[in-house]
Amino acid sequence: xxxxxxxxxxxxxxxxxxxxxxxxxxxxxxxxxxxxxxxxxxxxxxxxxxxxxxxxxxxxxxxxxxxxxxxxxxxxxxxxxxxxxxxxxxxxxxxxxxxxxxxxxxxxxxxxxxxxxxxxxxxxxxxxxxxxxxxxxxxxxxxxxxxxxxxxxxxxxxxxxxxxxxxxxxxxxxxxxxxxxxxxxxxxxxxxxxxxxxxxxxxxxxxxxxxxxxxxxxxxxxxxxxxxxxxxxxxxxxxxxxxxxxxxxxxxxxxxxxxxxxxxxxxxxxxxxxxxxxxxxxxxxxxxxxxxxxxxxxxxxxxxxxxxxxxxxxxxx
Amino acid sequence: xxxxxxxxxxxxxxxxxxxxxxxxxxxxxxxxxxxxxxxxxxxxxxxxxxxxxxxxxxxxxxxxxxxxxxxxxxxxxxxxxxxxxxxxxxxxxxxxxxxxxxxxxxxxxxxxxxxxxxxxxxxxxxxxxxxxxxxxxxxxxxxxxxxxxxxxxxxxxxxxxxxxxxxxxxxxxxxxxxxxxxxxxxxxxxxxxxxxxxxxxxxxxxxxxxxxxxxxxxxxxxxxxxxxxxxxxxxxxxxxxxxxxxxxxxxxxxxxxxxxxxxxxxxxxxxxxxxxxxxxxxxxxxxxxxxxxxxxxxxxxx
Numbered sequence: 001x002x003x004x005x006x007x008x009x010x011x012x013x014x015x016x017x018x019x020x021x022x023x024x025x026x027x028x029x030x031x032x033x034x035x036x037x038x039x040x041x042x043x044x045x046x047x048x049x050x051x052x053x054x055x056x057x058x059x060x061x062x063x064x065x066x067x068x069x070x071x072x073x074x075x076x077x078x079x080x081x082x083x084x085x086x087x088x089x090x091x092x093x094x095x096x097x098x099x100x101x102x103x104x105x106x107x108x109x110x111x112x113x114x115x116x117x118x119x120x121x122x123x124x125x126x127x128x129x130x131x132x133x134x135x136x137x138x139x140x141x142x143x144x145x146x147x148x149x150x151x152x153x154x155x156x157x158x159x160x161x162x163x164x165x166x167x168x169x170x171x172x173x174x175x176x177x178x179x180x181x182x183x184x185x186x187x188x189x190x191x192x193x194x195x196x197x198x199x200x201x202x203x204x205x206x207x208x209x210x211x212x213x214x215x216x217x218x219x220x221x222x223x224x225x226x227x228x229x230x231x232x233x234x235x236x237x238x239x240x241x242x243x244x245x246x247x248x249x250x251x252x253x254x255x256x257x258x259x260x261x262x263x264x265x266x267x268x269x270x271x272x273x274x275x276x277x278x279x280x281x282x283x284x285x286x287x288x289x290x291x292x293x294x295x296x297x298x299x300x301x302x303x304x305x306x307x308x309x310x311x312x313x314x315x316x317x
Numbered sequence: 318x319x320x321x322x323x324x325x326x327x328x329x330x331x332x333x334x335x336x337x338x339x340x341x342x343x344x345x346x347x348x349x350x351x352x353x354x355x356x357x358x359x360x361x362x363x364x365x366x367x368x369x370x371x372x373x374x375x376x377x378x379x380x381x382x383x384x385x386x387x388x389x390x391x392x393x394x395x396x397x398x399x400x401x402x403x404x405x406x407x408x409x410x411x412x413x414x415x416x417x418x419x420x421x422x423x424x425x426x427x428x429x430x431x432x433x434x435x436x437x438x439x440x441x442x443x444x445x446x447x448x449x450x451x452x453x454x455x456x457x458x459x460x461x462x463x464x465x466x467x468x469x470x471x472x473x474x475x476x477x478x479x480x481x482x483x484x485x486x487x488x489x490x491x492x493x494x495x496x497x498x499x500x501x502x503x504x505x506x507x508x509x510x511x512x513x514x515x516x517x518x519x520x521x522x523x524x525x526x527x528x529x530x531x532x533x534x535x536x537x538x539x540x541x542x543x544x545x546x547x548x549x550x551x552x553x554x555x556x557x558x559x560x561x562x563x564x565x566x567x568x569x570x571x572x573x574x575x576x577x578x579x580x581x582x583x584x585x586x587x588x589x590x591x592x593x594x595x596x597x598x599x600x601x602x603x604x605x606x607x608x609x610x611x612x613x614x615x616x617x618x619x
Contacts, residue, residue: 011453018457026473136354139606143545143599145552148572148591155584254462258553272465273557276472288469292460 001307008303012296016289020074023288024067027281057083070285080282084275089282093268093290099169100256100267103190106183107252108245110191111198116234116241118195119202124229126207134199141196147258150189154262157185169266186263190255194248201244205237212236239310246302250295348611355607361600368415378406380413381564389583399585401571402578407585410566411593417478417567418597422548425482429489429547430540436490437497438532442505442524452498455491463488467550468559476562485550489543500535504528534612541605545598552594568594 054060058069073080079089115138122134157163165182172179209215210233218228253269260270268287275283349356368375377397384404392399398407440451458466470484504510505528513523554560555569563570571590580587 015456015460019460022457023469026469029473139602140599143602144595145549147553147556151580151587155580155587158581250462254464257464258556276468288465291465296460
């Protein structure tokens with residue numbers, strides 16, 4: 001087990017290193033830099049002034065040196081300074097994290113609460129009208145852009161209830177109810193999409209398990225239908241579902257990029273978009289690395305959860 | 318040459334040859350009867366393709382012409398689906414948007430799947446260190462959410478249709494390579510490959526002539542599955558202003574420019590482009606699901 005974790009951590013480290021190179025290279029390939037963006041309104045940049053700014057930001061150094069500086073900074077816990085705000089990057093990112101984490105957790109909860117029961121019911125009633133209806137509804141969830149669904153939710157609220165959701169962030173201490181609604185709506189929009197995938201996996205895993213001998217034995221013993229399905233079968237069908245929840249987490253963060261913009265929530269994802277548009281390298285590269293770390297470690301934790309959920313899974317070593 | 322008879326043998330082992338050569342119409346009818354939902358998806362995709370091809374015939378107005386006298390008009394006989402804040406006809410823009418979405422969707426899916434497929438084929442066929450290293454390299458690309466990667470890509474490449482296609486295709490590569498590699502690993506061990514090797518056929522020739530044709534099933538399934546997500550990513554990128562640039566009417570962009578500000582006054586601005594995206598993706602998802610069930614029985618119901 002220990003060797004397994006060590007191996008996985010080593011591979012995760014290598015992946016992160018490769019990712020840092022890719023992200024760094026991509027951003028330097030980008031046409032234009034912060035100076036162009038800063039002076040785009042003026043239309044003209046004084047060359048000496050440009051040189052000064054580039055020097056101050058360390059952009060006049062050779063590219064490899066900029067990379068080494070960045071990596072060294074990461075290891076000392078210093079995420080550099082934002083070009084745009086002239087503030088330490090970490091100070092800007094820090095307050096954004098709880099917003100995105102809360103959204104991601106809520107959306108995951110929504111997707112599991114919708115997806116797992118739907119998948120189980122659809123498997124139990126395989127090939128009935130009910131099954132078809134559930135499958136079409138879930139496929140529709142996979143087909144709608146979550147940001148559009150968010151917009152439609154807002155519009156419906158306005159049209160039917162005449163209620164406009166808050167346009168700016170409301171902290172839970174200020175008004176807990178409003179805060180919950182503000183977060184639940186985007187969580188619903190994003191979670192619906194994720195629930196579709198979870199439902200499909202739950203359904204196929206359940207279909208497989210329901211055909212096994214021990215389920216037939218449970219039926220034969222006269223166990224109540226509900227107990228057989230939810231206690232005996234689901235327990236063994238849940239493993240692939242857990243994997244998907246882990247993988248889904250990456251999609252979820254991707255989905256949040258647009259949803260946070262639609263709902264005007266000051267989260268990491270929306271800020272990433274702004275930083276990209278501003279060519280604010282320290283913010284972009286560090287945010288992307290943080291997202292990558294979260295995604296990679298979520299997958300690692302999910303794999304380790306396997307061993308806990310299924311005693312048959314043992315890791316070598 | 319000695320290779321010929323081997324080729325003939327493969328013809329027999331190919332799944333398409335087993336079912337016999339039924340006429341196209343028979344195949345279509347059979348598919349529609351067995352998979353009504355898949356057929357519905359196919360119809361949606363055909364409608365979308367026809368809309369894209371005949372956009373110039375189907376439109377009622379110039380999709381980029383503004384009309385100051387008719388801004389934010391509600392849907393009606395003059396403008397079927399209303400107009401946006403610049404007085405541009407929504408229906409005509411959606412019709413032309415089909416062209417952009419379909420071109421970007423198909424081109425990026427094709428590019429990503431072919432590149433990923435070739436990597437998957439070579440890495441699966443070669444095995445060993447090449448396989449290990451290329452898979453680890455692809456892990457790097459897969460460690461990021463698809464949209465985040467596409468976002469950074471398209472920002473760094475700059476806004477143009479061509480760059481959006483590249484940006485969307487890159488995240489598809491690792492997914493495509495996984496799928497093709499998995500089926501190559503199984504095909505590699507089959508007897509006809511062994512026979513070709515025993516005859517001294519060059520490795521590259523075995524990989525492309527003998528192994529590759531047998532991955533067509535999973536490859537088609539992969540492409541239809543990715544098409545929907547490529548259209549969605551394009552919509553999201555354009556929505557954020559990093560996708561297809563003006564003046565091309567793109568569904569995602571139609572939602573961004575006007576929708577947020579004018580949505581309360583004119584909900585049709587939000588409703589119709591989003592419906593177009595959803596229907597197109599819904600069609601390709603339905604069709605892809607049915608196709609997967611038919612072509613790849615191992616994944617049935619998954």
